[in-house]
Amino acid sequence: MKKLSYLPLLMILYLLPHAAVADPIDNVAELIKQGNTKELAKLFASTIDITILKDENVYSKTQASIILEKFFNQNKPKAVKVVHKVNTNPTYRFGVLLLTTEKGTYRISFTLNEVKGVLQLIELRIETEKT
Structure with a gap:
C-alpha cells in the first residue's frame, strides 16, 4: 500500500518539467509586448526577413x-493578443499577434524555424490592422 502513496508524487514530478516548458510563440508575444528587442534579437536567425508596414528587406541580427527598436520607440506596446498559432510541428512554428500601441493596432505574423536544434525567428511582418 505504501508504494501507491508515492504514485501521485511521481506523476507530479514527471509532469512538472513538461508544464514548465514555455511555448515559443507565447515567448515571442511576451517579448513583443515588452518591446524587448534585446531579448527578441537572441531568437533571430543569422539573417531575418522583416516587413514593417510596406518596407520589406532581409537584415542581419544587428540590423x-x-x-x-526604432519601431517600438515610435509605437510603445500596450497589449498583445495571440490570434493564431501553428505549433504542431516541432521544427516549425507560426504565430499571429495583435499588438496594441499608443498609435494604433498592428497585426504581427512571424515564423520560427529550427536551425541546429534551436527555434529561430526567420521572418517577422508588422502590418496595420485592417478593421
Whole structure:
C-alpha cells in the first residue's frame, strides 16, 4: 500500500518539467509586448526577413534589432493578443499577434524555424490592422 502513496508524487514530478516548458510563440508575444528587442534579437536567425508596414528587406541580427527598436520607440506596446498559432510541428512554428500601441493596432505574423536544434525567428511582418 505504501508504494501507491508515492504514485501521485511521481506523476507530479514527471509532469512538472513538461508544464514548465514555455511555448515559443507565447515567448515571442511576451517579448513583443515588452518591446524587448534585446531579448527578441537572441531568437533571430543569422539573417531575418522583416516587413514593417510596406518596407520589406532581409537584415542581419544587428540590423533587425535596430529596425525593431526604432519601431517600438515610435509605437510603445500596450497589449498583445495571440490570434493564431501553428505549433504542431516541432521544427516549425507560426504565430499571429495583435499588438496594441499608443498609435494604433498592428497585426504581427512571424515564423520560427529550427536551425541546429534551436527555434529561430526567420521572418517577422508588422502590418496595420485592417478593421
